[in-house]
């Protein structure tokens with residue numbers, strides 16, 4: 001008999017960890033809509049489920065799969081990627097110093113500069129791709145958390161996770177990684193010494209642009225993890241059973257979707273690099289990308305399904321090309337089956353570090369030639 005422990009990640013995902021309903025043999029789990037569960041009288045604090053702001057069987061099903069795929073000790077699903085981002089910071093205390101990557105998902109940066117700063121966290125931004133800069137930013141004893149995204153929105157900078165983890169730990173800090181873009185298909189950050197992995201499960205994990213969801217996976221269950229669980233429970237940032245069920249359904253096809261998106265993105269990056277109207281292609285799968293060597297070591301089987309191009313002719317030329325696209329849809333988000341384009345500088349507004357000639361391409365799983373042809377005609381004008 002094959003043991004569950006020996007199975008490849010693809011198999012575990014496709015079979016939702018081999019789920020079979022013990023009551024009726026169903027191969028798909030039910031949605032547990034219950035908000036409350038029978039307990040022995042006076043049974044508060046005992047084992048099992050009690051109330052769905054704490055936990056629910058539909059959350060634990062998808063958490064178990066994600067924990068296995070990331071190789072972690074425990075996982076939590078949350079209402080959104082942002083609730084999974086903010087929970088670890090809220091598990092810290094006012095006055096704690098945190099070191100955060102400079103160019104990364106805009107919403108996190110905005111939250112850190114507003115709420116987290118008002119709340120008393122000492123937030124320091126650093127070009128974390130530069131390990132010397134990261135080392136210099138650490139304040140041993142005061143720095144409690146290092147926050148990295150790799151590849152990082154929307155320039156796709158690559159951070160060497162093993163080296164960054166060593167630097168964080170040498171200063172007595174934990175390190176968390178936003179692995180939304182890599183997914184466990186391409187990178188398993190915990191294997192590189194990272195303490196906490198975060199996902200906007202809205203993106204590749206769910207993969208169908210129809211669920212808002214976040215997740216955290218920890219290397220170990222410690223007091224920090226307990227405080228994170230407390231944030232979810234007491235702030236009520238749980239996912240909801242219907243969303244958890246949809247997320248598990250989406251994750252059954254995770255590997256095949258991510259691989260196809262990576263293949264498409266690589267082909268598009270190579271085609272765009274040859275296009276005369278494209279000034280620069282930012283994609284770690286191209287040998288001229290500054291993070292290529294590290295990405296090759298730390299990402300298996302592809303360089304992600306997302307890239308950016310800088311359009312010769314600047315902002316107006318970029319926007320004009322976007323208006324001519326018919327296959328690519330102009331919309332935010334990434335990791336769905338359909339390909340999306342976005343002018344990030346407009347979305348992020350004043351103060352963004354993103355150049356205004358940049359178009360972000362979130363690649364789906366369509367036929368690659370349709371995607372390349374549409375980009376080419378749009379750029380040719």
Ligand SMILES: *Cc1c(COP(=O)(O)O)cnc(C)c1O
Pocket residue numbers: 080081082083085105107149153178180181200201202203212213214334
């Ligand atoms: C979308 C995204 C987030 C935020 O997630 P939501 O599900 O939108 O709350 C965080 N990090 C990255 C890299 C993202 O793409």
